Amino acid sequence: MRVSLGLGFFFIMLAIAFAACTRAEICLSNQHAVQGRFFSAINTRNDTILNEVSVRGLGNDSLLHANEQVSRLFLPLSFSTDTTAFLIADGTRVDTLWFKHQREHYFISRECGLTWNFNIDSAWFAGTIIDSVYTGNPNVNYGENIENIRIFIR
Numbered sequence: 001m002r003v004s005l006g007l008g009f010f011f012i013m014l015a016i017a018f019a020a021c022t023r024a025e026i027c028l029s030n031q032h033a034v035q036g037r038f039f040s041a042i043n044t045r046n047d048t049i050l051n052e053v054s055v056r057g058l059g060n061d062s063l064l065h066a067n068e069q070v071s072r073l074f075l076p077l078s079f080s081t082d083t084t085a086f087l088i089a090d091g092t093r094v095d096t097l098w099f100k101h102q103r104e105h106y107f108i109s110r111e112c113g114l115t116w117n118f119n120i121d122s123a124w125f126a127g128t129i130i131d132s133v134y135t136g137n138p139n140v141n142y143g144e145n146i147e148n149i150r151i152f153i154r
Helices: 002-027
Strands: 033-040 050-058 063-070 072-076 083-090 093-109 113-125 130-135 149-153
Touching: 050 072, 063 072, 072 083, 093 130, 113 130
Parallel strands: 033 149
Antiparallel strands: 033 072, 050 063, 050 083, 083 093, 093 113, 130 149
């Protein structure tokens, strides 16, 4: 009898811990990140992996990648301004990528509160590394896992 009570208590505690983690993960999930991939400007069918890439948010000094192999990007947009910029370095080449976007409040739940949904108006760049940017889905919505942009590399 003691074994079954102890085992039941263990499963109840495990279920409570799992439920708490799930709620926190939902509140913190990619709620404001532009999702994109790198592609070669020459061979546009296959995505490209860049070696030794560093990506930093400008104006907030957030380091997103530090000398890593990168093919996908998650670029968080600004909650306080309508323009967000990122510095992308690939070895000795450096480029800047800007987004002009609109912000709209979005209510998630009582536990998570409010966040922002975004709409990308335009993207521009310096042109050192980046050849072009294609915005396939300009809506950056809370909780979605959708590719928003494709960055074509020289």
